[in-house]
Amino acid sequence: MSTDQAISAELLSADIVFIVQCLNDSLREARSTHMMDVRDSIGGSVTLGFSAYLRFLKQHSYVTLSAEHVLSLTGTGRMVANQGATPKLNEQVQLFFSHKLNADPAAMQSELEDRAVLEAVESKPPTWMAPPKTVPAPARGTVPTKAQTPLASPFVLGDPVGRGPNGRVVRARHSILHFEVAIKELREPHLLVGNSASLVASRLKREVSAQARLRHPAIVLIHDLDQTGAPMIIEELCEGGNLRQRMTSASRPSLLELLRAFVQLLDGLTLAETEGFSHGNIKAENILFDRYGNAKLSDFGLSRLSGRSDSGGILADVAAIGALLYQSLTGQPHSPTAQFVSKINQAVPHGIDWVLDKMTTEEPSERYQDAAEARDALLSALNDPRFGRPGEIPVMTTLAPLEEYGAEASG
Numbered sequence: 001m002s003t004d005q006a007i008s009a010e011l012l013s014a015d016i017v018f019i020v021q022c023l024n025d026s027l028r029e030a031r032s033t034h035m036m037d038v039r040d041s042i043g044g045s046v047t048l049g050f051s052a053y054l055r056f057l058k059q060h061s062y063v064t065l066s067a068e069h070v071l072s073l074t075g076t077g078r079m080v081a082n083q084g085a086t087p088k089l090n091e092q093v094q095l096f097f098s099h100k101l102n103a104d105p106a107a108m109q110s111e112l113e114d115r116a117v118l119e120a121v122e123s124k125p126p127t128w129m130a131p132p133k134t135v136p137a138p139a140r141g142t143v144p145t146k147a148q149t150p151l152a153s154p155f156v157l158g159d160p161v162g163r164g165p166n167g168r169v170v171r172a173r174h175s176i177l178h179f180e181v182a183i184k185e186l187r188e189p190h191l192l193v194g195n196s197a198s199l200v201a202s203r204l205k206r207e208v209s210a211q212a213r214l215r216h217p218a219i220v221l222i223h224d225l226d227q228t229g230a231p232m233i234i235e236e237l238c239e240g241g242n243l244r245q246r247m248t249s250a251s252r253p254s255l256l257e258l259l260r261a262f263v264q265l266l267d268g269l270t271l272a273e274t275e276g277f278s279h280g281n282i283k284a285e286n287i288l289f290d291r292y293g294n295a296k297l298s299d300f301g302l303s304r305l306s307g308r309s310d311s312g313g314i315l316a317d318v319a320a321i322g323a324l325l326y327q328s329l330t331g332q333p334h335s336p337t338a339q340f341v342s343k344i345n346q347a348v349p350h351g352i353d354w355v356l357d358k359m360t361t362e363e364p365s366e367r368y369q370d371a372a373e374a375r376d377a378l379l380s381a382l383n384d385p386r387f388g389r390p391g392e393i394p395v396m397t398t399l400a401p402l403e404e405y406g407a408e409a410s411g
Helices: 009-028 035-042 050-059 075-083 087-096 105-112 115-120 197-212 243-247 255-274 300-305 313-330 350-360 371-382
Strands: 063-065 071-073 155-164 167-174 180-186 222-226 232-235 287-289 295-297
Touching: 009 035, 009 050, 009 071, 009 075, 009 087, 009 197, 035 050, 050 063, 050 087, 071 075, 155 180, 197 222, 197 300, 243 287, 243 313, 255 287, 255 295, 255 313, 255 371, 313 350, 313 371, 350 371
Parallel strands: none
Antiparallel strands: 063 071, 155 167, 167 180, 180 232, 222 232, 287 295
């Protein structure tokens, strides 16, 4: 991560908590915790090189490292993953990184070299591992040239699209290429996490980067982040509003359109899961629609930055999708004692009852264990080729009206 701010203990403590939480998520969701895989999943989201943090975590017994370079959390590490930074952790960071605190970040460039990771474990990499490639890094502390200025500069702001607790969203048009985007202007972002402006700037970049790496038709595409002034996230323009707006409008989606939208959302969540991400704050306002009615998940990063993220990982995301589908189909909020959907909305096939029941059951171990399993169960219950099949979920590219669910599919 590149930053013009001096390195602080607060910033490094936040990095360590982030790394431990990423490792905890990987262990809980049975993903690889090989040292190199953990390093790659974190990417450039932390201030120093991964090796420096790994030395700290090993020395203070937050993690263990096997002979095969597989990382595990100790009890103390799990406590930090669940509770965040502790006074003891902050004190350890202050002592361990004392030579780096308040240093010029440009002097830390060598920390980012991949070979330092290997030095941290004091052993050679496995024979199957190719030598790391050295990618020249841009010089830090330099004044950007015109070609390096943030992407937001060529955009001309237009009419407001919406407003929420974190700020407002406006429509914008590229002054040269004439395509439109949405620009999310964040209001007083330091209030989102209650920390210093420099720490929030770092965390905002990290969290927005998480969504920017997710490329799927059912996930809002992030184009860029502009932090030259008030932070602005430049993202895909979704002209169809959010789920709450659509469900309360005069032109509510048809049953087929609703079911197709939730199949799309589960497919997008499947991609996010394979990339190591969960959402943590799925709600009607975070489900957007494009002009053709395709559903898209938004605000992966902001849910964690604002502290409103559910720590239940992918299982909590699956339950949230199920609860929203239930409410969309019945007009009633889901509860543990809720009736089957088909009892309230007789147009819904009975098979959906069992799928939603399993998605939303109170005991996480009894839910579908990943988004792909929930998606496939929903597709099986629908039994209609118009919804697609695993790996081939259709994306609408026409404004032509859809037939109601239950009508014979053409083709």
